[in-house]
Amino acid sequence: MAQISSLFAETETLSQVLGLVEAFKAFDAENGGKINDAELGEILGSLGYKTSEQDVRAMRQQRDTNRDGFLSIEEFLGMNTKNMEFRKLEDVLKNAFEALDVDGDEVVIAEELYEVMEDDFGLGSSLEDY
Numbered sequence: 380m381a382q383i384s385s386l387f388a389e390t391e392t393l394s395q396v397l398g399l400v401e402a403f404k405a406f407d408a409e410n411g412g413k414i415n416d417a418e419l420g421e422i423l424g425s426l427g428y429k430t431s432e433q434d435v436r437a438m439r440q441q442r443d444t445n446r447d448g449f450l451s452i453e454e455f456l457g458m459n460t461k462n463m464e465f466r467k468l469e470d471v472l473k474n475a476f477e478a479l480d481v482d483g484d485e486v487v488i489a490e491e492l493y494e495v496m497e498d499d500f501g502l503g504s505s506l507e508d509y
Contacts, residue, residue, distance in 0.1 A: 413449035
């Protein structure tokens with residue numbers, strides 16, 4: 380169960396990062412992989428932050444490591460994930476697989492997924508849902 384709890388904590392972190400990536404892409408008007416101050420302000424607003432233009436500019440300048448006047452996806456994620464703890468993606472995926480591979484045969488089948496979700500989380504779904 381501890382392994383599965385760890386998996387869900389890591390999954391939540393990955394989910395937060397994916398949400399940030401989706402927000403970035405939604406406001407990257409030219410789909411160029413970088414955003415300007417106005418787009419950054421819109422993203423922050425969509426995430427519930429109330430910031431002035433001056434605050435947005437200061438945030439961008441602080442995280443704009445290559446000083447091109449924009450934030451790349453890497454710079455944006457760095458700004459928003461600095462307090463998150465990450466492990467290597469390989470470790471996350473390995474832990475997830477091990478938690479789901481009930482019989483240890485290195486294959487995850489629907490029955491195993493159902494067993495883990497039902498036994499550990501009592502989700503009450505039917506096997507057909509998996």
